[in-house]
Amino acid sequence: MATMEAKTRSLKGLDWVSLLMSDVKDGVGVYLSVYLLTVRHWSADEIGIVIAAPSIIGLLVQAPAGALIDRTRHKRLLLIVASLIIAVCCLAVVVNSSFYPVLFSQLGVGFTQSVYAPCVAAITLGIVGQAALSQRVGRNESFNHLGNMLAAIIAGLIGRYISYEGIFYFAIVQCLLLVVAVLVVREQDIDHDLARGATAETGQPASVAGVKELLSNRNILVFTIAIALFHFANAPMLPLLGQKLGLADQKNSSLYLSGAIIVAQGVMVFVAKYAGKASENGRKKVLLAAFVLLPVRALLFAFVDNPIALTAIQLLDGIGAGLLGVVTLLMIADLSNGTGRFNLLQGVVYSAIGLMAALSSIGAGYVVKNFGYMVGFCVLAGMGGLATVFYWLLVPETKDIELAAPAGPEVALEAQGA
Template sequence: MADVRDGVGVYLSVFLLTVRDWNPQEIGIVIAIPGIVGILVQPPAGSLIDHTKYKRLLLIGASLVIAVCCLIVIWSGEFYPIFISQAVVGLTQSVYAPCVAAISLGIVGHAMLSQRIGRNESFNHLGNMLAAIVAGLLGRFVSYEAIFYFSIFQCVALALGVLVIREKDIDHNLARAASDNDQATDDNSGVLALLTNRNILVFTIAMALFHLANAAMLPLVGQKMGLVDKQNSSLYLSAAIIMAQGVMVFVASYASKVSENGRKKVMSIAFLLLPVRAILFAFIDNPYALTATQLLDGIGAGIFGVVSIIMIADLSKGTGRFNLLQGVVYSAIGLGASISSIVGGIIVKQYGYAIGFGSLAGIGVFGTLFFLMLVPETKEINATECVEPDKLKKALT
């Protein structure tokens, strides 16, 4: 699943530029649309996963749809078919992360979730690393089209792999973090009910701030490498991604274990690394040093990927809205990441890379302080202490 859920987006821009001869504006629109759609559909997708018992079928269906979208990219060079296919990719991507987390929770329960999520993320990063290596070799020695056929193969393999999970092993009530006597019901005020919980609200804002500081860094580092050594910039960037993913494999496993002694102090490390990394990027020009610095992202992202899901499970325990909360948080993350890329690009264009990375460092410092001062320790927290939506409506009225 590691590579499938991204819909080969990282290679699509190069394919459209070098093989299809698209202009940068068209490519930018097509690359942006999955993220925009994802921001809009994550909460309803999470709510759907809370209420359905066909979680395996959702994963299989999403994988087959992405396979079809890859075929459209290969067979069509026209703007609108590929635009629509990428919008569909954004729609289907929204089910992967919450579905796998829900199935994991439904199988192992809260007590074992941190270990399971750590294992999930270790294999996720290992898959990303191996897929990047294979795709890079295919693109270099076969063709760019071969990368998309490789993705189709992964989609089919994923669909078969999901069937290995036994339906009887999944407790669907537990999978949405419901209490023992709670049954799934339709709740149109679910998002409002979650965000009227102060702990959930500040946690969601903190996750968005993390990506507001983080998302623009790697693309800007890639651009900076291109200015220093245009011929080998893609090689440096690929090395940075592969090295970071390799670090994440081990960090994810370790983070799941130490988070049993407290989630917040482990997540704090990921936040603290944000401004450090940004400052280093601002003042380093050597491509080898830039590549090595990206290893810090392996530590931060490895921690974030594991502990964020565990904290979401803590905050939603007993509410029956685990997957809805995942959707809300992922939407906030997507929004933060989108703004980061836009704002980071504007600042760099106007004032240069040093100011651009310095600005991201400032956001990282603010996000770190916000997290440390306002977000509580979630282990053993009472997640059900929410302000009722009707009370909030009365107050607003």
């Protein structure tokens, strides 16, 4: 059994992984859309396709990736390989200006980024267990948002005073530092049964629920739909904001965009820690605030044009995303507790998110191209309102929810082979 001192080292390693993972998992994320618009002079619909590409691939590989993470004992290796691939993809964007090379680089990002969130969540659960998960997830998310904030400050300064290409080289450095941070986490501190949400009676092997049983659960279904609807409304919002800022003031666009990210991420650092503690008394009402703020933010983006005001509105995103990042993972852990399918369920949920984000990014690009940014943001506000109503009416409280326990010989056989 791992000593407390050894686990402390691994938990500190998780802090650094969460801090450095920030932009790595998205391959510089929103900066890509501004770079392609203001430096490469791409059209909004081309940018929408490229931005949607990682989500499309994530849709295909997220669930299999989750199943792989449930089974593998090489979770750290997966994070290391993914980080190196992301570094190569960032380099490809800088050295190529045509559509297809950049598109293929983003398909590579989508293929590899699917392992980050479930791997870190699995390692966390495998170290601390279900009982301590709420506060530890809050801590992970706080460090992740702090990393996003620091990365945005550095990227904004690089984009303004050096070059936009420099932001991509900065992301490559982050990838290499993340590899070092992953190695700080000790393999022997990870309980791989705990890491997949499996439980065992005394003297019995951990049992694993059937995939059909898991996916036919009504509570899991409505929760997945609600989260997917949220991301349908949310996914294109920051890229569209970046484009709106870029058209308003191209020279200072990287600073404004970084300011918007910094405002949001700075708030998330504190909100995520609060969300972890507040969720110990129930998940649903905590997450409701994130849903309510989504359409409000979209409407403000639609009717406000001042770059400083647009930057300040991102305060609402900080509150909403800070809650969402923590509580979504906790609700997935609740719904999969005892099934041995924690990471598979993460993969299913993130696949649904990927589908809706891809459709939304492509659709928003065409709406903006033909009707303008105001209409685009209003459409996203309407979808955010629909997501809020659906969530409140149909998604149950998941803390201490009782799920059907896996039973029967077919489950025992699957437990041996999974």
